Amino acid sequence: MTKFVLALSLVAASVFSPAWAQTADAERGARLAYTCLGCHGIPNYKNAYPNYRVPKLRGQHPEYLLIALQAYRSGERSHATMHANASSWSEQDLVDMTAFLAGPVVAAAATPKPVGKAPDAAATCVACHGTDGVGITPQYPTLAGQHADYLERALTDYKKGGRKNAIMAGFAAQLSAQDIKALAAYYSAQRPGLATSLRPTPKK
Numbered sequence: 001m002t003k004f005v006l007a008l009s010l011v012a013a014s015v016f017s018p019a020w021a022q023t024a025d026a027e028r029g030a031r032l033a034y035t036c037l038g039c040h041g042i043p044n045y046k047n048a049y050p051n052y053r054v055p056k057l058r059g060q061h062p063e064y065l066l067i068a069l070q071a072y073r074s075g076e077r078s079h080a081t082m083h084a085n086a087s088s089w090s091e092q093d094l095v096d097m098t099a100f101l102a103g104p105v106v107a108a109a110a111t112p113k114p115v116g117k118a119p120d121a122a123a124t125c126v127a128c129h130g131t132d133g134v135g136i137t138p139q140y141p142t143l144a145g146q147h148a149d150y151l152e153r154a155l156t157d158y159k160k161g162g163r164k165n166a167i168m169a170g171f172a173a174q175l176s177a178q179d180i181k182a183l184a185a186y187y188s189a190q191r192p193g194l195a196t197s198l199r200p201t202p203k204k
């Protein structure tokens, strides 16, 4: 099953072209993303019900961020606020905003030195999320440094159906609540890692 899923996801990955870099206008994105920073630009800002911290976006793959926004828009991911935030913009707006919010992407270390001992349940995850939590393709999210409570929430949503991503549903289904806690803590501790998006610096 793992091999099949991997093949499937690589096909999906090739649909996105390097044209990305040429069409994204991060400067325009900085102007558009003002409201996004009301949550994503404040360190440790929390989602109200249930209570968990909003994800860090800085250092994330912008391609992945766009895929995530498309999932909130289509309802593949259920979250009322993010559905509204993802639905009121054109595709180009989202491309520009994700380029700005992500900033410089966290790169995998040449020789990863994982922080702490990986839980046994991480054995399958490394194929896509790397040994140090850096997604191995631009479509696979980086988990390194992400808030542990957000990672826990995301994995629970894949398991229980709040997120319907076909790849992650299969992997999350095999995890116990205890595995999820251990995996979230492990990936959250990895460095270099994600950070809170910065406010744009005013032009001099």
Ligand code: HEC
Pocket: 033, 035, 036, 037, 038, 039, 040, 047, 053, 054, 055, 057, 065, 066, 068, 069, 077, 078, 079, 081, 082, 085, 086, 097, 098, 141, 153, 154
């Ligand atoms: C009211 C607070 C709030 C605002 C405003 C907001 N977000 Fe979010 N965002 C969240 C929360 C909470 C989540 C996690 C939802 C979940 O559990 O799936 C999230 C998730 C995301 C994700 C997915 C990250 C990942 O790792 O998968 C992206 C991308 C994102 N937001 C981009 C944006 C953009 C772009 C805007 C502005 C157009 C925006 N957000 C505005 C609270 C907010």
Ligand code: HEC
Pocket: 005, 006, 009, 055, 067, 068, 071, 121, 122, 124, 125, 126, 127, 128, 129, 139, 140, 141, 143, 151, 154, 155, 163, 165, 167, 168, 171, 172, 175, 183
């Ligand atoms: C075959 C590749 C693959 C494997 C193996 C895999 N993942 Fe994922 N993972 C993905 C993809 C693709 C996504 C994005 C799904 C989406 O769009 O919601 C993702 C999303 C996630 C997210 C959500 C990140 C965010 O910012 O919201 C978490 C957490 C996660 N994976 C953890 C894991 C863990 C833990 C394992 C091992 C038990 C694992 N993954 C195994 C490909 C994989």
